[in-house]
Amino acid sequence: MLKCIPLWRCNRHVESVDKRHCNLQNVPDEIFRYSRSLEELLLDANQLRDLPKPFFRLLNLRKLGLSDNEIQRLPPEVANFMQLVELDISRNDIPEIPESIKFCKALEIADFSGNPLSRLPDGFTQLRGLAHLALNDPDTLGALPKLRELWLDRNQLSSLPPELGNLRRLVCLDMSENRLEELPSELSGLLALTDLLLTHNLLEVVPDSIGSLKQLSILKVDQNRLTHLSDSIGECENLTELVLTENLLQTLPRSLGKLKKLTNLNADRNRLGSVPDELGGCASLNVLSLRDNRVAKLPAQLADATELHVLDVAGNRLQNLPFALANLNLKAMWLAENQSQPMLKFQTEDEESTGEKVLTCYLLPQQPSSSLGELALLRHLLHHNLLPPLSLPLFSSFFLGFSLFTDFLYLFLHTLCISSFLHFL
Structure with missing residues (x-):
């Protein structure tokens, strides 16, 4: 005799459930029916406050999203998730991570940011496979040797532990929008680092040890208090992008000319009075932006940067331009804020003081505006x-x-x- 099988019994083999933005106040009971098959559970952006005990019987979970809820406690039963690879509990009210997190040996990606965490448990350092971590407090990080990405942005960090230098495999480090006044010299230990983001801090100098980062490709130190950029920056032989916007720099180091792979240099809104001749040695430079500085003259050697296509020197104090710049294949040259076209028509004339040929146009000499x-x-x-x-x-x-x-x-x-x-x- 045939019997009618309930629909929920037919649907037990479910691998993924997405209940984001559903105004949930409790974890739906129906989810627990899929304990043997469920691998991905997304409950982000709800109003969950508690995680019931049946929740921790979902033993096959590999990805769990609980961000943007009101969860106040992560129970020790989280240790049951031994298959979990990705965990996002960001932006909740969780004051501590249980010691039992150490049993989540498969964990590779963890986002704990936006929680009132005072510390990480000692057992956290046993998560040797962790490759991507976002959190507020950087303490104890040095014991995570496989960490490849570390996001510490938008906190109130005023210092970093020297143990940070132990992260030999770290590729990306984001410390933007904090209150850092200095960087530990141990930063030189990050030998695999390619991206270093330091935007919006209180840094006055970048340590000389920056030159040890031979793999560094992107360095953003904009919106700080830099008064000096170390000559050792020229040792970062793989640097392609350097952003120094909105600092207090009066000069750029001559060693920048050693950066043969540099394609983008932005030093807008500083106090630069000159540009080093050596910048012409940047053989790959495509974009040079020096807007809103105090530069009175550009070096003729800049024409040696034959790959330069965009030159922005608006808001400076230029009287004219070197004649050699006419040899560049520029696609845009900006001399003024209100300039309507990316390229201008230039005339040649002899400079009175030197007799040298120079380029001029209706936007030169520039009118300084600070x-x-x-x-x-x-x-x-x-x-x-x-x-x-x-x-x-x-x-x-x-x-x-x-x-x-x-x-x-x-x-x-x-x-x-x-x-x-x-x-x-």
């Missing part, structure tokens, strides 16, 4: 809470987040309060 550079600096100081507070809380909250005009007006009010402070920068 307002944009000052605005960028003030925004940077404001972001890091380095400005004295205005006694206008109503107006300041009103101005913040509006257009460039209101943004500038807000910052102008700050400028009136801190002119003496800026004088010493």
Whole structure:
């Protein structure tokens, strides 16, 4: 005699369940029916507060997404997930990771960021296969030898442990948007590092040990307080992209000319008064951006960078351009903020003081304008809470987040309060 089999019994072999953005307050009971087959479970962006005991019977899980919930505790039963490869519990209210996490031996990708973690458990260092980690607190990281990607961005970190240098296989390190004032010299131990992201910190120097990073391809140190860039940067022989925007640099090191693979150099909004002749030695340079500085003259040797296609020197103090630049196959040369076309028509004339042939056009000599550079600096100081507070809380909250005009007006009010402070920068 045939019997009707319930639909839920027919559907027990389910490998993936996606319940993201479903306003769930509890883990649906139906999920527990798939304990023998379920490998991927996505419960991100709900209102979950607790994980029930049956949840930890999903022994075949390989990927678990619980980000953007209200979970307050990760139970020790997480040790049951011995097949788990990827775990995302970011942006919850979890104060600690249980010691039993050490039994998740297959774990390769873990995101714990956005939780009020005070520390990582000692057993965490036993996760020898972990290759990608995102979290708030960098302590104990040195004992994770297989770690390849480390994301520490958007925290309030003011320092890094020297043990960071033990991560010999680390390829990508993102420490953007923190409060770092210095980097440990042990950074030189990151011999496999290709991407180093340090945007939006408080760094005044990059350590000389940066030259030990022979595999480094991308270095972003924009929006810091750099007053000096170490000559050792020229030893980073594989560097292709260097971003130094919005710092306090007055010079660039001559050793940059040794970077034969450098394709993109951006040093906008600094205090550069000159450009080193050696920059012409950057044989692969495609884009050079020096916008909003104080450069009065470009070196003729820049024409030796024969791959240069984009040159942005708007907002400087140039009187003319070297005649040799006419030999470059430029596709864009920017001399002014309001320039309508990427390329201009140049005329040749003799410079009065030297008699040398130079290039000129209707946008030369440049009219110096530092307002944009000052605005960028003030925004940077404001972001890091380095400005004295205005006694206008109503107006300041009103101005913040509006257009460039209101943004500038807000910052102008700050400028009136801190002119003496800026004088010493």
